[in-house]
Amino acid sequence: MAQNSARNVGRHFLQIPGPTQLPDRVLRAMDTPMIDHRGPEFAKVAKKALDGIKTIFKTTNPVVIYTATGTGAWEGALVNTLSPGDRVLMVETGQFAALWKKMAERLGLKPEFISTDWRHGIDPKAIEAKLREDKNKEIKAVCVLHNETSTGALTPIAEIRKAIDAADHPALFLVDTISSLASADYRHDEWRVDVSVGGAQKGLMMPPGMSFNAISDKALKANQNAKMPKSFFAWDDMLGMNKIGFFPYTPATLMLHGLIEGVAMLHEEGLDNVFARHNRLAEATRRAVKAWGLENLNKNASQHSPTITAILLPEGHDADKFRALALETFNISYGASFGPYAGKYFRIGHLGDINDGTLIGALGITEMALELAGIPHKKGGVQAAMDYIAQAHAGPKRAAAE
Numbered sequence: 001m002a003q004n005s006a007r008n009v010g011r012h013f014l015q016i017p018g019p020t021q022l023p024d025r026v027l028r029a030m031d032t033p034m035i036d037h038r039g040p041e042f043a044k045v046a047k048k049a050l051d052g053i054k055t056i057f058k059t060t061n062p063v064v065i066y067t068a069t070g071t072g073a074w075e076g077a078l079v080n081t082l083s084p085g086d087r088v089l090m091v092e093t094g095q096f097a098a099l100w101k102k103m104a105e106r107l108g109l110k111p112e113f114i115s116t117d118w119r120h121g122i123d124p125k126a127i128e129a130k131l132r133e134d135k136n137k138e139i140k141a142v143c144v145l146h147n148e149t150s151t152g153a154l155t156p157i158a159e160i161r162k163a164i165d166a167a168d169h170p171a172l173f174l175v176d177t178i179s180s181l182a183s184a185d186y187r188h189d190e191w192r193v194d195v196s197v198g199g200a201q202k203g204l205m206m207p208p209g210m211s212f213n214a215i216s217d218k219a220l221k222a223n224q225n226a227k228m229p230k231s232f233f234a235w236d237d238m239l240g241m242n243k244i245g246f247f248p249y250t251p252a253t254l255m256l257h258g259l260i261e262g263v264a265m266l267h268e269e270g271l272d273n274v275f276a277r278h279n280r281l282a283e284a285t286r287r288a289v290k291a292w293g294l295e296n297l298n299k300n301a302s303q304h305s306p307t308i309t310a311i312l313l314p315e316g317h318d319a320d321k322f323r324a325l326a327l328e329t330f331n332i333s334y335g336a337s338f339g340p341y342a343g344k345y346f347r348i349g350h351l352g353d354i355n356d357g358t359l360i361g362a363l364g365i366t367e368m369a370l371e372l373a374g375i376p377h378k379k380g381g382v383q384a385a386m387d388y389i390a391q392a393h394a395g396p397k398r399a400a401a402e
């Protein structure tokens with residue numbers, strides 16, 4: 001085909017919403033000899049990793065580190081705080097919300113699913129209304145995604161906290177921030193989230209295989225009466241051992257070095273700058289989509305995701321075929337589509353260790369691929385993105401010079 005070569009020249013454009021590009025620094029940090037995971041040298045590494053990740057969740061409480069992908073930390077959040085048959089309130093923002101709900105059902109919980117059309121994020125008022133209806137306070141937890149990766153919807157967590165408070169409801173507040181942590185502003189303590197679920201391979205710029213539970217005092221208290229069966233994911237063994245810098249079983253020792261480096265990189269850049277970069281790249285992507293005359297799957301402009309943009313193709317065009325053509329021709333990977341819109345959209349991930357130039361390259365490829373695939377669109381998407389990025393940089397520079 002167009003590339004005419006068995007070898008992919010240059011770097012792969014990995015525009016999926018995780019795993020994201022591994023920075024060389026993280027890779028090098030993990031390139032280190034094995035040490036005894038019960039020895040004094042290891043305890044120092046563990047302590048540094050455990051302390052470091054707290055600063056990313058913005059919590060002074062413990063954060064548990066699991067040797068598991070994000071799905072494992074989902075399970076950790078549920079089994080450590082709830083009991084069989086407990087009612088939990090969830091919102092169908094998209095595929096990942098549906099998977100978390102399925103897990104809750106499999107574990108013997110009774111999830112109530114507030115449905116959406118997959119094109120709008122969560123309405124905090126809908127949560128408040130459900131909680132107000134629950135006069136006997138039978139709902140034990142509200143479980144939402146901070147960022148629905150499958151549709152590109154960001155949830156206003158602070159507003160949901162207010163909704164729970166306004167309903168004067170005692171439910172625990174469990175939040176999946178897997179595809180937004182270290183990319184979008186997140187405040188575990190300030191927003192009084194009870195369990196925040198994080199993962200390694202998205203904004204944290206690490207390989208897959210590590211995930212997190214940030215835990216509130218209220219969640220720790222709930223843990224004492226939680227009757228769900230648990231073993232590998234049990235907090236009590238973990239928290240006890242973590243206090244002295246150890247784990248109940250062999251942790252992913254090399255990944256802890258990667259985590260320390262990733263956290264250091266985020267603080268060198270400054271978390272606020274990290275969030276501003278993600279917002280800038282997301283807005284540039286949306287400007288490109290608009291200039292192409294295509295539609296963002298998410299229709300609620302106030303909840304557009306800073307890490308992922310889902311782009312609908314015009315009726316009659318197959319998004320999976322488009323992704324395959326772009327991969328074959330230009331060596332770019334996009335995110336797939338799900339649910340009622342399966343085959344109708346593709347997603348551009350713009351999170352992790354990504355800069356302006358990489359995004360412009362990805363958008364340039366996308367514009368060429370749209371042309372090649374014969375998908376009706378207008379020219380000028382990349383130009384619109386470049387104009388926005390230049391303008392975004394000029395603003396602060398001008399302000400600093402004045």
Ligand SMILES: *Cc1c(COP(=O)(O)O)cnc(C)c1O
Nearest residue numbers: 069070071096147149178179199
């Ligand atoms: C990626 C993702 C998950 C699943 O994490 P795994 O690491 O694949 O197990 C869950 N929730 C959200 C929002 C995600 O983006």
